[in-house]
Structure formats: C-alpha cells, structure tokens
C-alpha cells in the first residue's frame with residue numbers, strides 16, 4: 001500500500017472506531033443502561049466515602065489496636081512487632097556493607113561504602129532482579145537459592161578493592177518485607193506471607209537461617225548482621241540523613257509503617273530497657289481492620305478470592321497491588337449489568353489483576369482533552385477500542401474514587417502514629433520538627449495519590465501542626481537503611497566515634 005493509501009486506511013480506521021463508540025454510547029443512553037452505569041458509580045462512590053469524621057473514627061480504632069498490639073503478643077490484628085532496633089543510625093557509620101532487599105516481585109542487591117562522621121554514603125551500586133512468579137509460590141530453598149545465586153554473582157563481579165580483610169566475612173543487612181517475629185536484630189520467624197507470595201514451608205522458619213543455609217550451599221562467605229522490615233530500613237535510612245526522622249511509611253505493592261516508641265510503653269517487651277529508652281516498632285499496619293473502614297462489595301469479593309482472605313484488609317484498600325484490581329472489578333460489573341463495553345464483557349477484562357496500578361495512575365493523570373491515554377490503555381490491555389469520551393470520563397472517575405479513598409485512609413494511618421507519639425498537637429512554644437520517611441512506588445510515582453494524601457493529612461492536622469511534619473521521599477531507603485543498620489550492628493568496629 002502506498003503512503004496515501006495507508007493514511008486513508010488509518011483515518012478510516014479511527015473514524016470507524018469513533019463512530020462505533022458513538023453508536024455504543026447512543027444505544028446505552030436509549031436503553032437506559034447509562035442510568036444503570038451512573039447508579040453503579042454513585043453507589044460505589046458512596047461506599048468509598050472518607051469524610052474527615054470517618055477518618056477520625058478509623059484513626060481512633062487504629063490507636064486502640066496499637067495499644068493492644070503493644071500490650072501482648074497476638075493481642076491485636078496490628079502485630080506491633082519489636083524490631084530490636086533501639087538505636088537508629090547517627091551518621092557516623094563507616095565501612096563497606098551490603099544489603100539484600102526482598103519484598104515484592106523484584107529484589108535488589110546493594111553495596112554501600114559509608115564514609116563515617118558526616119561524610120554520608122561515598123559510593124553505592126546495586127542490581128535489581130525480578131523474581132520468576134513460580135518461585136513466589138514454590139519452596140523456601142528454591143527462592144533462597146535463586147536469590148543467593150544473584151548475590152554471589154554481584155559479589156564475584158566486584159573489583160578487588162572491595163575484598164574484605166582476611167578472616168572477616170562481608171556483612172549484609174537483610175530487608176525482608178513480610179511479617180516477621182524477630183528474636184534478635186539478626187534472626188526472626190516468618191509469621192505469614194503477603195503480596196502474592198505463598199511459600200508454605202518457609203512459614204514458622206527463621207528467614208536468616210534460611211538465607212544463611214542457602215549462602216553455605218553456594219559457598220558464599222557473608223554474614224547477616226541485621227534483619228529488618230522495609231519500614232524499619234526506610235526509617236534508618238531517613239534518620240541517617242535527618243535527625244528528625246521518627247517514622248516511616250511504605251506505600252508500594254504492600255503497605256506498612258514503623259515508628260519510634262518509648263520502650264516503657266511496650267508492656268509485651270520483657271527484655272532489659274534499652275539505654276536509648278526507645279524501640280522501633282514495625283506496626284504491620286496492612287493487617288488493620290475495623291468496621292469504620294469504608295468497604296464495598298468489590299473489596300469484599302477481591303478479598304474472598306485472594307491468597308489470604310480476611311487478612312491485610314487495610315493494605316487491600318490502599319496499596320499498589322490492589323488499587324487497579326478494584327477498578328477492574330467495578331468496570332466488570334458495569335460491563336455485565338449495563339453493557340458498558342457493548343453486548344458482551346470483553347474477555348481480557350475478566351482476568352484478575354489484568355489492570356495494574358501503574359495503568360490506573362496513568363489514566364487518572366491523563367490531561368489530554370480527549371483522554372487519549374485512557375483510550376490507548378484500554379486498547380492495549382483489553383482490546384477495547386470503542387470507548388466514547390463519556391465512557392473514558394467514567395473510567396477516570398472510578399480511578400479517582402479508588403485512589404482518593406486509599407490516599408485518605410493512608411493519611412488517617414499517619415495521623416494515628418502522630419497521635420500515638422503525641423505529635424499531633426504543639427506542646428511547647430518551640431515547634432519541634434518531625435520527618436516521616438516515605439518509600440514505595442505508589443507514593444513515588446502516583447502523583448495524584450501522593451498529593452491527595454498530603455492534602456488530607458493537612459486537613460486532619462490543621463495548618464499549624466502540619467507545618468512541623470514533613471513527609472520525605474526516601475527512594476530505595478529500605479535497602480540503604482538495612483546496610484546502614486548492618487554497619488551499626490557490625491561485630492567489627494564500623495563507626496567514627
């Protein structure tokens with residue numbers, strides 16, 4: 001075909017699709033199905049509503065659970081896990097340390113050269129490797145052997161400058177972002193998997209022992225000096241650069257928070273009181289659940305069909321793994337009950353998790369007047385090319401409802417931490433600053449979600465208090481923080497005193 005003919009064919013193709021969209025839209029209007037669409041949207045919006053009064057109830061309920069989780073092991077859905085980190089980094093940590101950051105579909109291996117007093121990070125390198133999906137539901141040995149093979153490769157490719165002194169193993173901070181009951185700073189039992197992982201034989205086992213055994217099988221001479229949750233790593237990384245950092249929140253595939261608690265406010269801690277008088281608590285807030293959470297039938301159905309029904313309910317309404325899936329479920333209902341996409345439900349739309357959060361973020365933030373991004377995504381993902389502008393507006397509206405609810409509920413979670421720490425009011429004339437380290441792709445890349453969260457937190461705290469709180473993005477803080485904690489818990493001298 002010549003260029004002109006191709007041009008005409010393309011123009012005709014576009015014209016046909018546009019005409020088809022108009023026809024679908026007109027037919028829907030005539031048959032009253034558009035009314036049904038509007039009903040579904042309105043009902044969903046009402047069920048997801050998060051007025052300030054409700055967010056305050058959510059926060060009250062979370063604080064009650066925080067106290068219960070600190071009082072006794074198993075006392076609450078909020079596990080409030082003791083991290084054994086009672087001293088956060090000071091900035092004086094020094095030397096060469098490694099980190100292994102495992103918590104989602106990718107893991108990272110990092111190498112960090114810490115400069116000592118005030119010199120920060122002199123040098124850092126990393127590799128990121130994606131985990132084959134079959135290993136996320138296989139056996140513990142298969143997963144750890146795969147990870148260690150990559151770790152060994154990373155080490156074998158480094159220059160001889162990084163060779164440790166004879167008799168001294170390389171030291172590693174292990175960020176393991178699942179609920180773990182720690183038994184020391186470098187050991188802990190996996191309580192359960194989340195975020196699509198399900199490896200039964202690892203549950204109830206010490207994850208550091210599993211990793212160490214895999215390193216021995218491979219002949220890799222490394223020692224785990226610190227086992228940390230990603231929230232704790234992020235907090236450590238944030239404190240390394242900013243003394244005011246007292247909490248950290250992850251909004252990524254999953255969600256969670258950690259904060260500095262007074263050791264004498266942890267009744268379930270029976271060990272000696274740390275000299276610092278403080279202990280970092282890994283809340284595992286993803287598992288929070290309350291009758292005040294605004295849940296719709298789509299959330300309940302998604303939960304019932306998930307790998308972990310009844311668990312991680314708060315995480316399932318606000319984190320990256322689930323937001324796209326909720327939107328897909330609403331669209332499926334509109335396709336079934338209101339023929340939103342025509343007479344049949346497009347087969348690809350029926351596939352669970354076929355709509356990821358990056359796609360809803362892109363569509364929600366589509367600024368083109370005819371919502372081109374939405375049209376293209378629907379074509380690419382679902383082979384749906386007959387969307388009218390009105391239909392695309394409705395799709396954006398659903399994305400907005402889901403993201404707004406998630407972001408506002410996350411703000412209510414942060415409010416709870418601030419209230420628990422007594423930082424939600426200004427006590428002394430001098431305004432004490434406070435930094436919350438933030439990490440995770442959802443927070444980093446979904447700008448509308450982030451802005452909505454920040455705006456809502458201001459709304460909840462009021463202007464004066466808001467000015468004292470800073471949410472600070474700390475990209476890759478979880479791995480960096482683990483390497484720094486490996487330094488502060490090194491057997492060898494790794495500080496500038």
Ligand code: BGC
Nearest residue numbers: 177178179194250254255256
């Ligand atoms: C895990 C947490 C983790 C969070 C963020 C949750 O699913 O239970 O341990 O911190 O995801 O990665």
